[in-house]
Amino acid sequence: MITQADALRIDTVPRKIVRRDSQMNQLANALQPVVDGGRPETTFLFGPSGAGKTSLARHGVQKLKAEVLDIDTAYVECWGRSRAAVFRRIIDQVETGYSHESDGADAHLRDLRERDRHCIAILDEADQLDDYAAIHDLYELPNVTIIGIANREPELYAKLDERIGSRVSSAVSITFDTYTHDELTAILEDRADWGLAPNAVSRSTLASIASAAGGDARLAISILRAAAKHATTAGRDRITESMVDEYAIDDAESRLQELTLAKLSSDHRRLYQAMLGEGEMTVGEVYDAYRAEVDDDVTDRYIRDLRKKLVDYGRVEKLGNKQNRRYRAVDKPS
DNA sequence: GATCCACAGGAAGGGTTGGGGG
């Protein structure tokens, strides 16, 4: 029943952008100058997860690359990456056989600056960078254009302002709202047409998947994928409502949870796991839970760093005020 | 108002790792 597995993957660049015409036009306008050899505008895409930011950026850049010969493009997941790691990731994608892996951040930056081709770099989860100076440095390069992706506009600009100041306010901001039920259903129809045999799933089943996903396209596509896999395993040629309700939703949620966990380093993951299911914890309980988990006597200071990062990543909530501080692991993907 | 307490996080440094170049 699955005819095109890529259509059911959340990280596939979609063949077309569904119901995001206004954002697509804004991005195309911002990038337009490069068609005439000019410099595109720095652009930031803001919105909740699963709202189509990454898909739109990648699709837009792919289209542009098909039109313009002399540009390079790079896509970087910024989550927890250092300044050097971001530059290296970009260079790796635009210079075949780049061989200065162990050089420092400044050397990578110089190598990027000296290139004569223009590069459009998508910085996904730009608000999760270890060091915001990376955005500043890339912003200063005349031959690199940034498309940044982040959840919330005020937070990103506040953090950037410390570095780049008002200059970045000239960047183009494109905002995305959570998908409506209709929009999500339309996306699922497109994916089903693309990836599944004809009539493998009814429109009403797609509508219930859209309801279960609560506006999150990543979750919606994951549910469709889980349901299709379940149907295949069960030897059926149609996805039914009950497959969605009984298996697919849970499968998809735990799969997304695993994906988020996989992004954490092993120490962060172990702290998160030590906190999961413990409810609200005091500062001391967090320290003890981590030490018990790793069976090692690490310092409080180190655990504070791990915990802070989990808070930044949205995996742990910070509750109460200073004297009555509590932390709680968040069990749903944000 | 001064002091205390618990907590957050900056700065600096030692140890380790891993790739590149001599």
Place this chain on the structure above:
DNA sequence: CCCCCAACCCTTCCTGTGGATC
């Protein structure tokens, strides 16, 4: 093969903050 360098891990030391207590 070894040395250098950058990055990373984790520690120690220390300052700042805001509410509680005297």
